[in-house]
Amino acid sequence: MLLHDLVTTSGAVAATRSRKAKVAAIAELLARADVDELEIVTAYLGGTLLQRRTGLGWRGLTSLPPPADSPSLDVREVDAAFAALAGLAGAGSQAARSTAVADLFGRATAEEQAWLRGVVTGEVRQGALDALVQEAVAAATGVHLSAVRRAAMLSGSTVAVARLAFTGGEAALARVGLNVLRPVLPMLASSAPTVAAAMTKAGRGGPVSIDTKLDGIRIQVHRAGDAVRIATRSLEDITARLPEVVEVARSLPAESFVLDGEALALDEEGRPRPFQETASRTAQASGVHVTPYFFDLLHLDGVDLLEAPLTERVIALERLVPPRHLAERIVTADPEEASAFVARVLDAGHEGVVVKDPAAPYDAGRRGASWIKVKPVHTLDLVVLAVEWGSGRRRGWLSNIHLGARDDTAEGGFVMLGKTFKGMTDEVLAWQTERFLALETHREGHVVFVRPEQVVEIALDGVQQSPRYPAGMALRFARVVRYREDKTAGEADTVATVRDLFGR
DSSP states (O other): OBHHHHHHHHHHHHHOOOHHHHHHHHHHHHHHSOGGGHHHHHHHHTTOOSSSOOSOOTGGGSSOOOOOSSOOOBHHHHHHHHHHHHTOOSTTHHHHHHHHHHHHHHTSOHHHHHHHHHHHHTOOOSSOOHHHHHHHHHHHHTOOHHHHHHHHHHHTOHHHHHHHHHHHHHHHHHTOOOOTTSOOOOOEEEEOSSHHHHHHHHHTTSOEEEEEEOOSEEEEEEEETTEEEEEOTTOOBOGGGOHHHHHHHHHSSOSEEEEEEEEEOBOTTSOBOOHHHHHHHHHSOOSOOOEEEEEEEEEETTEEOTTSOHHHHHHHHHHHSOGGGBOOEEEESOHHHHHHHHHHHHHTTOOEEEEEOTTOOOOTTOEEEEEEEEOOOEEEEEEEEEEEEBOGGGBTSEEEEEEEEEOTTSGGGEEEEEEEOTTOOHHHHHHHHHHHHHTEEEEETTEEEEOTTOEEEEEESEEEEOTTSTTSEEEESOEEEEEETTOOGGGSOBHHHHHHHHHO
8 A cells, every 4th residue: 555545544534523534534545455554554544653662753854855756655665664763773873764764755755754754753633543443443344343442452452453353353353352461451531620520420429439640650560470561551561670560569469460550759758759750760770669559450360350340349459459559549429528538649749539430340441431530730821932833734834832931040031841732723723823923033944933922821730850941840741721812921930930830
C-alpha cells in the first residue's frame, strides 16, 4: 500500500466530524491492506509508529529536502526506515540519522512530508483514536465490536488484534485471554469536578470506594513463580529499572498474580517527591528509590478476576498485599466523610482521589463511569511569548504557545515555563493566528516571537523541576482555559506565585 493512500485517508478522517464516516474511511483502507501491512497501517491510522522511540524530534525535522513530485513510498518502506532510525546509536549516529531522514523525506510528497512530521512528533490529529480503529476493524471484518475490544484490552494492542481479526475472525479473537507476564491495557478513569458529582455518577446514591490518587508511575506487576514483569500504562517493560518493586512482588504469598498500582518516590517523612523524580525511573535505573502501592488485583493463582466486582477484588488484594503497600481507601455513601478523606489525602501531598463503583468489573483499556478521578484544578494567568506554526490538521494556523510568568529581574520581564497546544478549538486557533501575527516581532524557523502582551488562563496539574527553562520549573499538563482580554501583561502571575505552587 502506498503511503499516499494512507495519508489521503488520514486527511479525509480529519476533515469530517461524523464518527460513522471516520469509521467507514478507516475500514475501507484496512480492507485494502495486505496481511503483512495490517499492523503498520493500523498503527499509522491511529497516528503512531510501531517504533516506540526513533531518536527524532522537531529539531531533527526543521530542515527537510524538497518534496517529491509524485508519490512512490509504500508503508513497508516507511516502517523499515523508522526501524533503522530507531536502531542508530553511538559515534556517528547523528550524521547517519540526518542522512536517513533526508533519504526518507526526500522521497515523500509535500503532503506526505507533513504527515510524517506529524506522526513523528505526535501531532497527527485526525480523531482516529484506538476506539475508532477498533470499530473500523469490526466493520471491515464483520466480527462483533465487543470481540475486538475484549481482545485488544487483553493483548494490550489494537495493532495486533487487527491482524487476528482479518486472518482468524471472531474465533481467533476469542482465544485471546489474560496471560500472566503479558501486560493488558489498564482500566482508565473519567473525570468529575467534585467528589459529590463523582459519587453520584459512580455510586448512584449507594456506597462508593474512594481511593487515594497517587501521583506516580502507573505500574502493572505480573508474577509467575520467580519470574516478574513490570509494565507502564503504555505497556513498556521497565522491570530492570525497578528492582525494589521486583523484590516486593517476590515477597508476596502467591505463585502467580497480576497487580495494578503506582510506584512513587517518597521523602524522609513519607510524603511524595516531585513527579519527575519518580518518572525518571521509567527512563533509566536512576538512584531514586520508589515504593509500590497497589489498588487492584486482576489475577491470583490461576484465577482471572477481571469480571469479579471491585469488592471481591479488593478482598483478595488485601489478603495478598501488606497494608504498607496498599493505596489508602474508604468505602462510604456519606459526602461529608468523603470530603474529610479528600482533605486528608491532599494534605498528605497526594494528587486527589478516584471514586469507584464497588460492583464494577475491571474494564481493561476502557474509560467509563466506573472509575472517576477528582483533582483540584490549578490555574495561572500567563503571557504568550511566542507561537509555533502547526502541522497536520493545524497546518496554516499558529498553534503551540510559549508561556511566560512575570519576573522583573529577567530580561524582557518574563520567564518561559513551558508550551501547550491543548484546549484549543478551531475558533481559538483562527483567533490566535490573527492576534499573534499582529503582535509579531520576529521569526526563527517555525517559531513566531510576539510582543508579551496577551494574557492566557492556563489550567495545569502542577509544576515540576526542569533544567530546560531559566526558572528551573516547567508546567505539567498545561492546557488553555481562555484568553483574558480583561487583563494586561502586568497583571499576569509571577514566577514567585508559580514557585509557591511548586512548593505546595
